[in-house]
Amino acid sequence: MALLEVRDLTVSFHRRGEPVFTAVDGVSFEVEPGQTVGLVGESGCGKSVTSLAIMGLLPKRGAKVSGSVTFEGTELLRLSDRDMRDRRGRDLGMVFQDPLSSLNPVISIGLQVTEVLERHRGMPRKQAMAEATDLLNKVGIPDPTRRLSEYPHQLSGGMRQRALIAMALACRPRLLIADEPTTALDVTIQAQILALLKELVRDTGTALIMITHDLGVVAGLCDQVNVLYGGRIVERAQRHELFVEPRHPYTHGLLASIPRLDAARGQKLVPIPGSVADNIPWDHACAFAPRCANALDVCRGQTPAEEWHEGRLLRCHNPVEPAADAAAKEDLRV
Amino acid sequence: MLRYVVRRLLQLVVVILVLSLLLFAWLRSLPGGPVSALLGERATEESRRALTAQLGLDQPIFVQYFRFLGRALSGDFGNSTGVAPGSTAMEVFSQRFPATIELSVLAIIIAVLLGIPLGYLAARRRGGWFDNLSVIGSLIGVAVPVFFLAFLLKYLFAVQLGWLPSAGRQTSGIDATRVTGFFVLDGIMTQEWDAALDALLHLILPAMALATIPFAVIFRITRAAVLDVLDEDYVRTAESKGLTTPVVRRRHVLRNAMLPVVTTIGLQTGALLAGAVLTERVFGYPGVGEALAIGFERRDYPVLQLLIIIAAMVYVLVNLLVDVSYALIDPRIRTR
Numbered sequence A: 001m002a003l004l005e006v007r008d009l010t011v012s013f014h015r016r017g018e019p020v021f022t023a024v025d026g027v028s029f030e031v032e033p034g035q036t037v038g039l040v041g042e043s044g045c046g047k048s049v050t051s052l053a054i055m056g057l058l059p060k061r062g063a064k065v066s067g068s069v070t071f072e073g074t075e076l077l078r079l080s081d082r083d084m085r086d087r088r089g090r091d092l093g094m095v096f097q098d099p100l101s102s103l104n105p106v107i108s109i110g111l112q113v114t115e116v117l118e119r120h121r122g123m124p125r126k127q128a129m130a131e132a133t134d135l136l137n138k139v140g141i142p143d144p145t146r147r148l149s150e151y152p153h154q155l156s157g158g159m160r161q162r163a164l165i166a167m168a169l170a171c172r173p174r175l176l177i178a179d180e181p182t183t184a185l186d187v188t189i190q191a192q193i194l195a196l197l198k199e200l201v202r203d204t205g206t207a208l209i210m211i212t213h214d215l216g217v218v219a220g221l222c223d224q225v226n227v228l229y230g231g232r233i234v235e236r237a238q239r240h241e242l243f244v245e246p247r248h249p250y251t252h253g254l255l256a257s258i259p260r261l262d263a264a265r266g267q268k269l270v271p272i273p274g275s276v277a278d279n280i281p282w283d284h285a286c287a288f289a290p291r292c293a294n295a296l297d298v299c300r301g302q303t304p305a306e307e308w309h310e311g312r313l314l315r316c317h318n319p320v321e322p323a324a325d326a327a328a329k330e331d332l333r334v
Numbered sequence B: 001m002l003r004y005v006v007r008r009l010l011q012l013v014v015v016i017l018v019l020s021l022l023l024f025a026w027l028r029s030l031p032g033g034p035v036s037a038l039l040g041e042r043a044t045e046e047s048r049r050a051l052t053a054q055l056g057l058d059q060p061i062f063v064q065y066f067r068f069l070g071r072a073l074s075g076d077f078g079n080s081t082g083v084a085p086g087s088t089a090m091e092v093f094s095q096r097f098p099a100t101i102e103l104s105v106l107a108i109i110i111a112v113l114l115g116i117p118l119g120y121l122a123a124r125r126r127g128g129w130f131d132n133l134s135v136i137g138s139l140i141g142v143a144v145p146v147f148f149l150a151f152l153l154k155y156l157f158a159v160q161l162g163w164l165p166s167a168g169r170q171t172s173g174i175d176a177t178r179v180t181g182f183f184v185l186d187g188i189m190t191q192e193w194d195a196a197l198d199a200l201l202h203l204i205l206p207a208m209a210l211a212t213i214p215f216a217v218i219f220r221i222t223r224a225a226v227l228d229v230l231d232e233d234y235v236r237t238a239e240s241k242g243l244t245t246p247v248v249r250r251r252h253v254l255r256n257a258m259l260p261v262v263t264t265i266g267l268q269t270g271a272l273l274a275g276a277v278l279t280e281r282v283f284g285y286p287g288v289g290e291a292l293a294i295g296f297e298r299r300d301y302p303v304l305q306l307l308i309i310i311a312a313m314v315y316v317l318v319n320l321l322v323d324v325s326y327a328l329i330d331p332r333i334r335t336r
């Protein structure tokens, strides 16, 4: 049985005076125990909303969630607020994008780590402090005893994100969701945090949903990748297949726009033309059509359905032919 | 922190010196004066001149000021000429100060105890009927003039309904022992419960009138601050850890929302004196505010000088207290 099963997850925002906006539109995917699954796509494609829906953290008013999210067989979407609270932080942990704003500025790092231990593992404060020291050690924070008594503003960006990871993993959840955990950090720190996450999920057997707009992050970390566009999954494949043979024109474009160290000099990056602002609604069309090099007439008249092509999921009327990338296959070893 | 407090206290000395000079000059530039107030319009020119000389008001203003300053440094602020002739200004102050403190503290307690929880509740139920109703209520609270509200309360609850006393601090005839000058506190300390209760009943109406504006302001600031904090990322982090609602509220929402509220409480406490002048006047409540009102009418220079200088000191000290408690709540300031 899959650890997490997301079926037909749909989230729409209903705000007074605004048209209903569907941010996530029938998304389905699974996460096996210990597996690392990527959720990739440009800004605004619904990555965060998906993860917040799984965690039950969307605003109670204004957000309508439908579909199903089962975790170890339990339907999370129908859980009471209290039962969901019992699971958050214990069975499912989450790390957010901006470590500074994600930490409470007026209470110590120590309390922010121990409060979750007290809550879910019933530890008395003293024992929780000892455990917290251990945890900070594990996430690579030097001098943990001193750090525990400090406040978020006294830590560097990388240290803050490490502390947040420690909090999310404090109760050994089976699933960790990391929503762009490195976007707000310096490049060198990014690599360190990714390496840390990789090591931690390997050592603890925690499953990880890695949310990012950066395929480079996915390349080093994920077993399986879901590519989102306009609130829908447009391609899902194992990491290797996806990188070697991107079939969806959007994935193809994303890959072509990654700067590569081994790129021949003068070889130009090919960014995807246009932006998400050019999206057209999914009904009776492909939302990507205005930006797609492969677009056919049918793309503006009929919604492409999710279909299986040789072990991968695709939502496209005219996928990129595998042969077209034969050359790229040669020099891409991931 | 300690160095900061000391520096602020030194600044206070300078501020008070400058203020005392300005105040001194300003009071003497007002039309009328203690002599007309004491002797009335029909006094002879001769008796006026005699009294002017007796009060030292015939001297050049700088001579008057430095004489005042010299005496003030040894604790002598002169004799009251209007509020309580025969007493020193210091006696007027020390008799009335506890009354005003008692009233102000009760008013602030009412304002804080109602303003913070209601503001929090309104924020949690943003856009609901409770929120809308209390926002309108707080707007009215700020808009209604204090003296009008004081009259209204007095008329309704004291005059018409007779539920509460309409004036003073204590019903005459109650034989209460004085210890501190805080009547409620005295009653409790001496276990004269009837006196304590009687003093408290006298406080209720003026305290309510005085509390209105601070309450309305504290309510609105709390509501706005909680709304801001509820949207913060760290509240989402707290929720993602599965913390119980009370912990999320107290530790993560309220604690951060209290930062602007503490400043507001301080400013409102400092501004209370303006409201106290009107409220005490309406309720004939023998505090500093009433003395200021009477002092102005009768041009009682010594009493006005002392009371206004002390009011300024209290204002500065309250603000210092605010800064200190702000630093206690916010480690970003404390550990700078």
Ligand SMILES: Nc1ncnc2c1ncn2[C@@H]1O[C@H](COP(=O)(O)OP(=O)(O)OP(=O)(O)O)[C@@H](O)[C@H]1O
Binding pocket: A013, A021, A023, A041, A042, A043, A044, A045, A046, A047, A048, A049, A050, A059, A213
């Ligand atoms: N609370 C909300 N109310 C209304 N609309 C929202 C809300 N939260 C998100 N949205 C909208 O849903 C869409 C998807 O947002 P989401 O945050 O999931 O994007 P994302 O893929 O995480 O992008 P990013 O890379 O910028 O984080 C966006 O268009 C956003 O404006």
Ligand code: SF4
Binding pocket: A248, A249, A250, A286, A287, A288, A289, A290, A292, A293, A294, A295, A296, A299, A304, A315, A316, A317, A318, A319
């Ligand atoms: S369905 Fe058509 S427009 Fe959409 S990605 Fe495929 S080819 Fe491009």
Ligand SMILES: [Mg+2]
Binding pocket: A047, A048, A049, A179, A180
């Ligand atoms: Mg996001």
